[in-house]
Amino acid sequence: MDLxxxxxxxxxxxxxxxxxxxxxxxxxxxxxxxxxxxGLGVLFEIIWKNASEDEKEEMLQTLESGLK
Known part of the structure; x- marks a missing residue:
């Protein structure tokens, strides 16, 4: 079965x-x-693929801040 x-x-x-x-x-x-x-990873992949470069930069800044 191919899932x-x-x-x-x-x-x-x-x-x-x-x-x-x-x-x-x-x-x-x-x-x-x-x-x-x-599932969250797939949703994030969709967000990332549909984001502008500015939105991607904002997400990266948010992620970096959250990991500190």
Whole structure:
């Protein structure tokens, strides 16, 4: 069986409203379950691919600050 995790995650959230996406992200972070990390990674990949260079720079600054 060929399971493409990335496509499955995208399929599960496609068509979700902003509120539903926020709930998904907040729930994954609050639960802190390791199994949720791939989903958050796929969502971040989508954000990154669709961000402008300025938005990417802002995300990197936020990430750097959060890791200090």
């Amino acid at each position: 493409n995790l990335r496509n499955a995650i995208i399929h599960n959230v496609s068509g979700n409203s902003q509120d539903e996406l926020r709930e998904t992200i907040v729930d994954a972070i609050q639960n802190g379950e390791e199994k949720m990390l791939p």
